[in-house]
Amino acid sequence: MNALLSFLDLGSAVLYAAVAVLAFFENGVASRKNYLFPVLATVLLFQIVAFGGRWYAAGYIPAVAWQHAILFSTLLTMSFLFFAVVRNTHWRVILPTAALYSSFLCLWAGLSPANLAALPLSLRSGWLYVHASSAALGQAAFLTAASASSMQLLGMGGKRFSAKVSVTEELSIRAMIASVLFWGGMIIAGALWADDAWGRYWGWDPIEIWSLLIWLLAALHLHAYFAWKSLHGAVLASSAIVLMLLARFALWLIALFHQTIHWYGR
Amino acid sequence: MNWITIAAATYTREEADVRINAMISRVFHIAQAGIHMLLKRKGAAALLLVAVLLLMYASFVPSSSIAIPDDVKQRYNTIGAEAESSGNSLAPMFESPVVIGFVSLLSLVLLISTVQRTAQLMKARPDRVRGVRLAVDEEDPRIARVLSELRRSRYRWSFSRSAESICVSAEKGSWGGFGSVLFHFGLLTVIAGITYSTLSVENESILLTEGESFRLLQEGGGGGEMRTGGSASSAAMNTPLLRLVDYDSLYAIDDVRTPAAIVETSGDGVVQRAPVHINAGLAFQGRKVHLGPGHGFSPYIHIVDPEGNVLVSAFIRIAALKNGKHRDYLELQNGGIRLFLALHGVGRTETESVPRIELRCEERGRDAWSATLGMGATQQVRDYTVTFPDMREWVQLDIADTTGPGIVAFGALIGLCGLVLRLFLYRKNIRIRWDHGLDGPCIVEGNAEYFTEIFFRELEDFHHVLLTEAAETPAVRTPRKSVHREDPS
Structure with a gap:
């Protein structure tokens, strides 16, 4: 079972790299229908099978270990982009970099697989599903925003995407609003769960502080976009990428270096 | 004629009035300009930046263990034991006046901007x-x-x-414009809810040694009474009583092992035994009992003075040596003698599990003296007799009452709805x-x-x-x- 799951994760990494290349060099309807669409559908099938397999084997939503959380959020981002490809709306300015990021993330998660241990008693709560799903949706939105911003940065230096720069910026901001929404939902679900589990909404735990910090940074990003036009372009695009990296890795790194009661999945 | 001196200059009453009015007016204008600046999106961004920097600083504050407050020590025979957890160690920083002032300013700005924006929207909203x-x-x-x-x-x-x-x-x-108003209103409600929750709800941490009971004196509020020994069945059956029966560090549910406090609750004539394990509290008398981070061993100490008077005879919680230094002591002879205690050999493996107390006696004008006291042994310290007959485990139980303020959840829900509106409607x-x-x-x-x-x-x-x-x-x-x-x- 573990070998199959590793194969699916690493296969997803390879196929996402293929999607990135196809999306970068996509040319017209024929290319989309004949090459890009089938590869994207296959990789999503891989990820869905891996996700379902893990859920079946473990008996709970595979979003507790950081590797599983990464794979889950990647699946969500790419599912969203799959529908964008189907509807043919704005996918060209997000998919190439999103697939590239997803490829790296799947490779990383696939090379250091997490064991499917029994769910600790402390996590056996319905809130896990709300909290973990909101976190994964937030991560997916951050990834979408960073992908659009990466395309924006590419467009600034190159010719191919220069006409679409302003669209990528707006799409990035819309994704950032979605990430503020879902990340906020994650914090709230976590607070309500903490009240249920520990008898308090908020405890200033390092992980709690950093999740709030990321949320505030995303809010700052939005306020900066609407308040300062001079920041439009490279500054905000870079900020979106940094936020994605923070949302991906900050909580994991903090859990490694700080003592925290959120020790699950380390 | 009345004379008033201001800033080392002398003015008539009328002149002074004019000056004071001008000063008040200036201060008012400065405050107005400040608030006006903060109400703009740039001001909000500046406030957010301050909050971000504050949190970043907070996350790098070196973590320390939580010292148990003095009143808790007094109530629970604790002389210095510490609940080792870094989880809440940052909390005191957020109770500082600077941070509370900042949050108040943030709330004020949120309140004014919400009211102002609502008024603007109502006024400027085009006819349907x-x-x-x-x-x-x-x-x-x-x-x-x-x-x-x-x-x-x-x-x-x-x-x-x-x-x-x-x-x-x-x-x-x-209607999209109302989204951000709704979001900020929700945020304001969350801050209000947390403030209300902090001010009105009394949560309590109790340290119970196996066999000890805790009686809730006020239903729904804080304050309880500690009882050493005894069992729930012997207590008055209609009194809410919580008794720690056992602490099991390897309590198993569905083959998963986790620490659990086995407690006996009694009240309204019903006695029930149930585990309180980590992250799964036990509802009791309208409140919830959670297993806290504090846990340790509590030796029974019996000290008799030269006249045969019993000075101490109880299970007490003492801290282990830290960096080779004692942290807990008892004062005898009105402070003339300090008897330092440290507990050793309380590991969970058999080789480590040889409980002993390291005693160190300091007295004015005499050399320090130390000895090791094994369980069941008696030691003569100066003219005092110290006995260590028994030892039990103690745990921290947190009694929480946070069911009242659903304001936080309501505010958060409103805020999220506002964000959804803002996201989809413009x-x-x-x-x-x-x-x-x-x-x-x-x-x-x-x-x-x-x-x-x-x-x-x-x-x-x-x-x-x-x-x-x-x-x-x-x-x-x-x-x-x-x-x-x-x-x-």
Whole structure:
């Protein structure tokens, strides 16, 4: 079972790299229908099978270990982009970099697989599903925003995407609003769960502080976009990428270096 | 004549009044300008930046263990034991006046901006566009096509016609402006809820040694009474009583092992035994009992003075040596003698589990003296007899009462709804004009509150739909790109 799951994760990494290349060099309807669409559908099938397999084997939503959380959020981002490809709306300015990021993330998660241990008693709560799903949706939105911003940065230096720069910026901001929404939902679900589990909404735990910090940074990003036009372009695009990296890795790194009661999945 | 001295200058009463009024006016204007600046989006960004820096600083504050407050020590025979956890160690920082002042300022700005923005929206909100269907000749296939598209995209439309010009104006998303107001109102409610929760709800941490009981004196409030020994069944059956029966570090549920405190609760004539394990509290008398981070061993110490008086005879919680130094002591002879204690050999493996107390006696004018006291042994310290007959485990139980303030959850829900509104709704206008009658060229133009580039693509799609009817209609001109961007605030 573990070998199959590793194969699916690493296969997803390879196929996402293929999607990135196809999306970068996509040319017209024929290319989309004949090459890009089938590869994207296959990789999503891989990820869905891996996700379902893990859920079946473990008996709970595979979003507790950081590797599983990464794979889950990647699946969500790419599912969203799959529908964008189907509807043919704005996918060209997000998919190439999103697939590239997803490829790296799947490779990383696939090379250091997490064991499917029994769910600790402390996590056996319905809130896990709300909290973990909101976190994964937030991560997916951050990834979408960073992908659009990466395309924006590419467009600034190159010719191919220069006409679409302003669209990528707006799409990035819309994704950032979605990430503020879902990340906020994650914090709230976590607070309500903490009240249920520990008898308090908020405890200033390092992980709690950093999740709030990321949320505030995303809010700052939005306020900066609407308040300062001079920041439009490279500054905000870079900020979106940094936020994605923070949302991906900050909580994991903090859990490694700080003592925290959120020790699950380390 | 009354004389008033201000800033080392002497003025008449009238002159002073004028100066004071001018000063008050200046201060008022400065405050007004400050608030005005903070109410703008740039001010909000500055506040957010301060909050971010504050949290970043907080996350790098070195973590320390939580010292048990003095009153708790006194109540629970604890002389210095510490609950080793870094989880809440940052909390005191957030109770500092600077941080509370900052949060108050944030709340004030949120409150004023919410009120101000609501008033602006109510005042500036354009009249609802009403469809004047009777004036529209929907029989005309071109207009019918336009209206059908507008209806499909859920635009509200109006129709105007002059001698030569025909114009269809459409709008949607005017409720989007309320999204950010709703979000900020939700945020304000969350802050209010947390403040209310902090001020009104009394949560309590108790340290119970196996066999000890805790009696809740006030239902729904804080304050309880500690009882050493005894069992729930022997207590008055209608008194809410919580008794720690056992602490099991390897309690198993469904083959998963986790620390658990086995407690016995009694009240209203019912005695129940249940585990309280980590993250799964036990509802009891309208409150919830949670397993806290504190846990340790509590030796029974019996000290008798030279006259045969028993000075101490109880299970007490003492801290282990830290960096080779004692941290807990008892004072005898009005402070003349300090008897330091440290507990050793309380590991969970058999080799480590040889409990002993390291004693160190310091007395004025005499050399320090130390000895090790094994369990069941007696040691003579100066003229005092110290016995260590027994040892039990103690745990920290947190009694929480946070069911009342659902305000936080309500505020959060409102805030999220506001964000959803803001995400999906923003004002868009489309105008479709025939300046030279229906047989003349058609102009499609529009503007959006923000995200104009995306809207322009939508406009192109709209134009494309109209073009599909081009065979039936006269030339449809490419939409002009509107770069008008209103400030969404």
